[in-house]
Amino acid sequence: MFFHVQQLINDIEQDEPDPGAANALQEGLGGQFGEMRTMMQYLFQAMNFRGPTAKPYRDLIQGIGTEEISHVELIGTTISRLLDGSPRYSGKPTDPVDTPGSGGATPLKIALTEGNIHHYLVGAQGALPVDAAGNPWLGSYVYNSGNLVLDLLYNLMLESTGRLQKSRIYEMTANKTARSTIAYLIVRDQAHENAYAKALETLGVDWKKSLPIPKTNAERFPEVKKLLDLGLQSKQYSFDLTNLSEAGKIFQGMSPSNDGTTLDASEQAPAGVPSVIAPERYEEFAPGADTELLELIQATADMELAEINAFYGPTGAAPEPAGASPRAAAKPKSASSRTKKTGSKETGSKESGSKETGSK
Numbered sequence: 001m002f003f004h005v006q007q008l009i010n011d012i013e014q015d016e017p018d019p020g021a022a023n024a025l026q027e028g029l030g031g032q033f034g035e036m037r038t039m040m041q042y043l044f045q046a047m048n049f050r051g052p053t054a055k056p057y058r059d060l061i062q063g064i065g066t067e068e069i070s071h072v073e074l075i076g077t078t079i080s081r082l083l084d085g086s087p088r089y090s091g092k093p094t095d096p097v098d099t100p101g102s103g104g105a106t107p108l109k110i111a112l113t114e115g116n117i118h119h120y121l122v123g124a125q126g127a128l129p130v131d132a133a134g135n136p137w138l139g140s141y142v143y144n145s146g147n148l149v150l151d152l153l154y155n156l157m158l159e160s161t162g163r164l165q166k167s168r169i170y171e172m173t174a175n176k177t178a179r180s181t182i183a184y185l186i187v188r189d190q191a192h193e194n195a196y197a198k199a200l201e202t203l204g205v206d207w208k209k210s211l212p213i214p215k216t217n218a219e220r221f222p223e224v225k226k227l228l229d230l231g232l233q234s235k236q237y238s239f240d241l242t243n244l245s246e247a248g249k250i251f252q253g254m255s256p257s258n259d260g261t262t263l264d265a266s267e268q269a270p271a272g273v274p275s276v277i278a279p280e281r282y283e284e285f286a287p288g289a290d291t292e293l294l295e296l297i298q299a300t301a302d303m304e305l306a307e308i309n310a311f312y313g314p315t316g317a318a319p320e321p322a323g324a325s326p327r328a329a330a331k332p333k334s335a336s337s338r339t340k341k342t343g344s345k346e347t348g349s350k351e352s353g354s355k356e357t358g359s360k
């Protein structure tokens, strides 16, 4: 089962709205080689996995699949941020998106000329499960043959293509909001390339000099360089609260990327950053609350909440999983200190306040 932490896996930098960049990022979310596919492909491969002795490979795929859920969340949130407020954007007069109908009778006029009209017409300045050409995400993208070597080969191809496309998107936009997320995903794609390449190495493949794909650590992208200096291309997290993952048996030793680094699977999860709720957008009727509804919403927000004992891990005495090793003793690694900090009330109201008054 899955838990959710009210944090984003990486920080999204603040910058101007940019509907064109938002649409380019849709390929990284709902495209054939996007985050929705990596998430679904690895989760299906993990669910359908066969061969109990191959558990380390299942755990590796499962752990990466779990990370991909957070990548979907990160890139989707980034697209929303790039779109949010773009119709009434009034920043630099030279900016090409500075042609809103703000204050006039057509506040959503921007939808006719910038990016994807569905971002304004179907959604309310938010991400959609489609690619950059508007094609809906397809379940048939998911590859799961049940043959371990074939599945690992496809996964390596998927990460490499994702990384190639993100490197191209990086070169399409200088927007800091877009680039902060693209850079992070380029580096994490490389970590996952390393993971699948290493898994194939254990099965007899010798990569020699083919990796990474594309054949660069992308250090010439400054945002990527920063993350490489932190070694993020050589880490894989377990995302495992039960301490049962054996993925570290595979993700260790020298990196197949030939960058002189050692693979490290010792961390449960990255620290993450607080997530905030986007402000209301009146021109989209979102969330569309009038005075009466707002009073009811406020009344709910003001209600007393039962105290939940918040910590990372299952609450009750969990049944021992079949075939579990003695390591199975569930031991949540992080305690309550982290979960309580980001109250939704607090961050929600702060965000809508600051955005609406237009600090731009």
Ligand code: MN3
Residues within 6 Å of the ligand: 035, 038, 068, 071, 185, 188, 189
């Ligand atoms: Mn990913």
